[in-house]
Amino acid sequence: MAVFFLLGACFGSFLGVIVYRLPRKLPIGLSCSRCPQCGQRIRWYDNIPILSYILLGGRCRFCKSRIPIRYPLIELITAILFLSTFTRYGIGIKTLSLLILFSMLVAVSFMDLDTQKIPDILTLPGMGMGLVLSFWTISIVKSGIGIAVGVGLLYIVAIIGKLLLKKDAMGGGDIKLLGMIGSFLGPVGALLTLFFGALVGVVVSVPMRKKRVPFGPFLSIGAFIAALWGERIINMIIKH
Ligand SMILES: [Zn+2]
Known part of the structure; x- marks a missing residue:
């Protein structure tokens, strides 16, 4: 358990x-x-995930400038994702496949928050990876569908949104993102x-009343x- 959290x-x-x-092309x-x-x-001892941030009090050892809270936050979120996936599915190809998907989603979400953009350079290869991995998980047919x-669902949402709001409500990045998710989780997973x-x-x-909220996260x-x-959840719905 602890190993997955640390990983x-x-x-x-x-x-x-x-x-x-x-996004900075570095x-x-x-x-x-x-x-x-x-x-x-x-230094390596100041670069230990989560722990170093706490030990340093959130500041650089040398110049005492603030370290953005997002670094330990991303580490903590990823640690929780790894731990919960392992707890749910154990060790196997399914867990590996989901960990790849979730890692991509963490990166995409924070980039979307930063830049309002979801880079194709992550979602398109992600779709390919989902297709390849599906061979051992949900099957390549389900992955393709x-x-x-x-893609289809969000494309329809984008068209309806454009007709109703007279502006682009859904970005192309979001459409490809749900396509990538569909490649890992299949059609029912994409719908859910x-x-x-x-x-x-x-x-x-x-409640935030913001004009533009990124949909990626x-x-x-x-x-x-x-x-x-x-x-x-589906089993629960079928039973009732
Ligand atoms: Zn510094």
Whole structure:
């Protein structure tokens, strides 16, 4: 159990780097992390996921400038995702496939929050990965239909939104994102993702009264609910 939490935290640390570097077109390699304020190299013992942030009091060891809370936050979220997936499905190809999907979703969500854009460079290869992995999980047919349903659903939403609101309510990035989710979870998973994503989106964004709320994070939360509890929820509905 603890191993999965730690693994998630470490992987979250890597995702934090991607979220920062990918939109800025910086190289994503194993180059050392530096403090963006004073340029000092961050030592390994100051780079331990979650723990270092707490020990340093959220500040750089050298110049005492604030470390953004998002880094430990991304590490914690990824750690929880890894742990809950392992708890639900144990060790196997299904868990591996979901961990790949959830990691992509974490990166996509934070980039969407930052830039209001969901990069194709993550969602399109993601779709390919979902297709390949489906060979051992949901079957390649379901994965293909999942992509079609995911893309189709949001495409229809986008057209209706444009007719009603006279502006682009749904971005192309969101459409491809649900396609990627469909490639991992299949058509029913894509439907449930949209349903739960929209539900959480309405509950969260209505009180905020913001004009433009990125949909990527909500679709990601929807995918998480659909992937871990979708079958149980459907069984409950069928029984009643
Ligand atoms: Zn510094």
